[in-house]
Amino acid sequence: MRCRSVLVAVRSATALHRLLDVLPVFDGDDRIASRFTLVPGSDFDVDALAALEHAGARLIPWDEARRGGHDLVLSASPKGAVWALSGPRVLLPHGAGFNKAISGDGSPGIPSGLDPHYLLADGEPWASLHALAHGDQLARLAEHCPPAAARAAVVGDPTLDRILGSVIHREGYRAALGTGDRRLVVLTASWGPESLLSRHPGLPAELVGGLPCDDYQFALVLHPNEYSRIGEFDLARQLAPALAAGLVLAGPHQEWAALLIAADAVITDHGSTALYAAALGRPVIGAYDGGDELIPGSPMADLLAKAPHLGDPAELPEALRQAVAQDARPAAEAAFALPGESLPRLRHELYRLLQLEPPAAAPTIRQLPQPSAAPTPPSAFAVQIPQLTGHHITVERYPSFRSGPVHHRAAAHPDAGLRQVQSAAVLWRHAQRQDSATPAPNSAWTAAGWTAHVLAELPGRRTAAAILGADRCLIRHHRAGLVAVRIEPNRADGRVRRADPTAVVSAVHAWLNANSAWTAPTSLDCRVGRLAVRVELAAPGATDLDHEL
Structure with a gap:
């Protein structure tokens, strides 16, 4: 039987990490050959290339990918010329829903990921399948881009399912981090001018320095674009006092999710990472000061509207008490449907496009590995x-x-x-x-x-x-x-x-x-x-x- 070619079109490290959580649908199938290509045009493509090399992916140049034929094309970003790749194209979100509108990018005021400017080519949707995590996302897609919604399906979120499937390892993650009986508080920061680190670059050090080290452990989860924007060298330099005092800096792939499982609470800006924490039932504290990016009525906006707000690091114990008394899960339920079902549903859809019968064995979620190493204790x-x-x-x-x-x-x-x-x-x-x-x-x-x-x-x-x-x-x-x-x-x-x-x-x-x-x-x-x-x-x-x- 002819081997089917699956091309994974990657525009950023964020998109790659999302797609790596999807690829277990093909595990055990020797009829599938996967190749990766880097879609040009992103400001963050250097880190995407490094992430591809780290993953051991078989990479083909963009020009070769455009010339060749593919049995299936997978992408987690509507931007770039993915429409120029031949074969059935599948588009997945690269975050938890559509919560932000990026100023100066696409159509004004339209949530990122729902913009017809990127979803249509010559007036027609270029994706054969638009895979979504929740029915509300389908309704919003129908509102902003009806032709794309006609090709959409709700399949759930494979990244959430991977997190939920790894909860059993919570104690092991905490042991690897050296957390002990301390409260682990994870700061999650999105990217761009309204992100937590852009507006409050000193917050990690203020929190670490303001609360007893034997009571609290702090970790920072950054959007991969922030790693690209700042660079690992400057990140280590800027965060040096907090890192020396025990701050955990999560790696951009897999480790962030293990930290959410290990966490006792999360402090967040308007980035959608906090919705995964809310789905786990973790208390959520807001540290977003408002702006133009967050979409009113989105799950992330609803989560922040109900969460206690951290105005001063000294207020953290009281904010934690308030956050523990609230249930953040309803906001996550508006972003994620069909928990535990994403890989079987995606397998059905992708093999339909490949015109193949899927393997008999059900796809297995890859559990998250332990964080790479515990931070060096303060000296x-x-x-x-x-x-x-x-x-x-x-x-x-x-x-x-x-x-x-x-x-x-x-x-x-x-x-x-x-x-x-x-x-x-x-x-x-x-x-x-x-x-x-x-x-x-x-x-x-x-x-x-x-x-x-x-x-x-x-x-x-x-x-x-x-x-x-x-x-x-x-x-x-x-x-x-x-x-x-x-x-x-x-x-x-x-x-x-x-x-x-x-x-x-x-x-x-x-x-x-x-x-x-x-x-x-x-x-x-x-x-x-x-x-x-x-x-x-x-x-x-x-x-x-x-x-x-």
Whole structure:
């Protein structure tokens, strides 16, 4: 049997990522040969080319694609000369519905994706099939471009189905991100002059710097066009303070969706990514200040109209409380229909155009992979002690760039760098993990030796701590001397939770400052973020003193 050629016409990285979620309809079928081509004319085509290469796609030049014949052409953008490609053409949306109108692009005031200027060629719809996610989208297409609506079908949203099919991995995603018991708040930013990052470029750092690091974790999901506009180098430079303080910057393909699953709440501008979060039942907080792009009455406009608005980073805890009390899912239900059915419905439509019987086995959703790596933990903190009463102590840690009075500063030695080490009252160092594949060093500090050395080397430091394990430290305090610290895990609700030992070191430092004449053994009740743990202080034994770092 003749092999059928499927050409994937890509104009931007965003469109490519959408189409990659569709292509599992052809899995297991050796009668299909897929090829990709880059549709010229986009300001973001460089990143699209890089994304194609990363995907391992078989790429053919545009001129060759125009000359050849194809059994099926798939596109997720109506822009560019896709109409010039021969064969049945299928157009899919490259977002969650039609929520924006881009100024200076196509017909004024018409939502992007519904503009006859792009959907018609010589007065006729160039797409053989316009695949939509919801019946309301079909009604809006009929309003703005009736000829295209006559060739449209509601099939659902394959990206949403992939997200819903991956929810089972939520705990694994959070573990990969190092989230623990913190609240993970994801910022989603669209692109263009009205986007969150264009209007509030400092918001990620303000949020990370304004809330305790052991209570909140923040992540940023950017539209792929923003990656293209700014560039990875400048992104890393502009976001450097927030990234150093633990901000997670999601990759543009797949990782953003895993972060929505892992999230406890989402802060959004007018980009439609937040509708996927709403479909998951995640609380949504608005950070869009208005403009000309958002279409009134669209699902995204309705979501923002009902969501609490974040005007100041300090208002986040109250905005979260309000968002949790609301149900964001109705807005998503107006954008997505037929959950779980998109791939079977798309397979039926695409094989009809290919004039082939589809494989007997149902298409399988590809579950989202884990985020690539956990962010590097911050190496320095500004520490507050809001409670120190008897043997009860609460510690709150903030990024080191936080201004204003603090109880003390703490830093990893030497990783934090000279300036942060010199300004810290508390220094810590983690023992190196030894395994059979890593030979032991020829020379190593003992825990007792290093703590004495670093306090002598850096006069003015008050506490040095050797972190010997997740629940074990050796602390040398400038007045109280050497202290062995054991941190009991919190056991509740069938789970075992551990506090960050570097946070406990700051708590013990503050307590020893107030109780330098302590007697062993002593127990402290320590609260770090939402976690309360028991901490035992004792005179150190040889095992702790001689532990090799």
